[in-house]
Structure formats: structure tokens, C-alpha cells
Amino acid sequence: MLIGKKVPDVTFRTRVRDESVGGANPFRWQDMTSDDYFKGKRVILFSLPGAFTPTCSTYQLPDFEKMYPDFKAEGIDEIYCISVNDAFVMNAWGKSQKLDNVKLIPDGSGEFTRKMGMLVHKDNLGFGMRSWRYAAIINDGQVEQWFEEEGYSDNCDSDPYGVSSPQNIMEKLKAKMAA
Numbered sequence: 528m529l530i531g532k533k534v535p536d537v538t539f540r541t542r543v544r545d546e547s548v549g550g551a552n553p554f555r556w557q558d559m560t561s562d563d564y565f566k567g568k569r570v571i572l573f574s575l576p577g578a579f580t581p582t583c584s585t586y587q588l589p590d591f592e593k594m595y596p597d598f599k600a601e602g603i604d605e606i607y608c609i610s611v612n613d614a615f616v617m618n619a620w621g622k623s624q625k626l627d628n629v630k631l632i633p634d635g636s637g638e639f640t641r642k643m644g645m646l647v648h649k650d651n652l653g654f655g656m657r658s659w660r661y662a663a664i665i666n667d668g669q670v671e672q673w674f675e676e677e678g679y680s681d682n683c684d685s686d687p688y689g690v691s692s693p694q695n696i697m698e699k700l701k702a703k704m705a706a
Contacts (some may be wrong), residue, residue, distance in 0.1 A: 529663070529670045534572075535642030536561050539632055542614040554618070561639070564632065565668040568604040572632075573662035573691055574645060577654060578612045578620035580612060582688050588624055589661075590693045595628035598693075601700045603664070611646070611657045634658070645651040648681035662691035664700070671701060 538615040543553040564570070573591065575583040589597075591606050598606060606629045610617065613635035621631045632639075640646045649657040659679050664672040674696055676687040689695060 529673050532670045533562050534565055534581065534668050534670070535639055537634075537639040539564075540614055540635060541633060542618055544631060548558050557613075559632075561668065564605075564607060564684070565612070565665050567667055569602055569664065569666045569671075570605040570607055571603055571662060571693075571696060572607045572609060572665055573599060573644065573693075574609045574643075574658040575660050576649060576657045576686065578610055578616050579623075582686055584612075584620075584624065587688065587692065588626075589604070592624070592626055592629050594693045594697060596645075597697060598700075601704065603700075607632050608677070609634050609639065609658070611635070611640055645647070645675075645679075646676060647679070647683070647684075650663070651682040660688060662696055664696070672696075672703070674699075 539559045541557050541559050544553060545555045547554050572694050575587055588608055595606060609632040611634050614633040617631040617633040637646050637656050645659045645661055646656055646701050647659050649655065660676040662674040663670050664688045670693055674691045676690050677686050
């Protein structure tokens, strides 16, 4: 259980659109830190095995995108999706998903995921090192609630999904607000 744990201090290599760059690919590198994403905000962070993968692209990311206004109404400032993929892959995935609300965080080297204790081998799928599926409500850089899929293991034969779904997180948020 990671409740109360501070998120690791990591620098993420991102690519951001910058029209001053010009050309067919007007993007530049921009380093973002854990503080940039988490300091002074109450956010949902969810992590998944990979961009463009079936469960992630069909259910988890699109459902968080659709439910964004509902989460805002419950006091969530931002929703972030992190994956052990590079900035180019994450940007292409975000574009293909037509995202307006959920922000994608590339954890290309898996440093954040490793420091969260969620890095697993997915060699059985040809993925290499990836994130176990989880989500968290993070308040000012500290884990407030934790939603980890069961069966954490290397080379897992299945891809459990449910605990970290936006529907489950919303249910827990509403129950906590009512308490």
C-alpha cells in the first residue's frame, strides 16, 4: 500500500508543440519534473502497460477522457496517464485518441515506474520492462488513494483491469466524499 508515500522526484523528457520551431514537425524537447505535474494539485495518475494496447486504448484512456468533467466536479485538478513509452509514442497515441483532457506523461526509461515499485517484465509479450496497471489519487505530490490491479508479477499471462478503472475510482471518490 503506497498511501502517504511521496511520488518520486523524476525528470520526464517530453515533446511539446512549438510553432516557432517551424517545419512539418514543430515540436521541441521540454523537461518536466514530478513537481511540475503534482505539486499543489490533486490529480489522478493512472499507469498502463503500453500506448496503443487494446485495453488501454479501448477502455481505460477513453473512459478517463469521457469522465474528466465528473472528476473535476469531485475536486480533481488534472488526470495524467503515464506509460513506459517515449514522448514520440505518447504524443502519437494522444493524437490518435483525440485527447482534450487527459495529459500523457512519457516515462521512456521507466524511472518513475521503477521508483513507484510498479516496473515489471513483459518479455512474454515482447514489451520488455513496462508498468503494472495501477492508478492513484495524488494530492500535492503525496499518494492519497491507491488502486492496484491484482496479480502483480513479471510476465503475467493476463492483463487485469477493473480496480484502476475510472468507474471504480469515481465510486471510491464519491464514497470518501460522502463519509
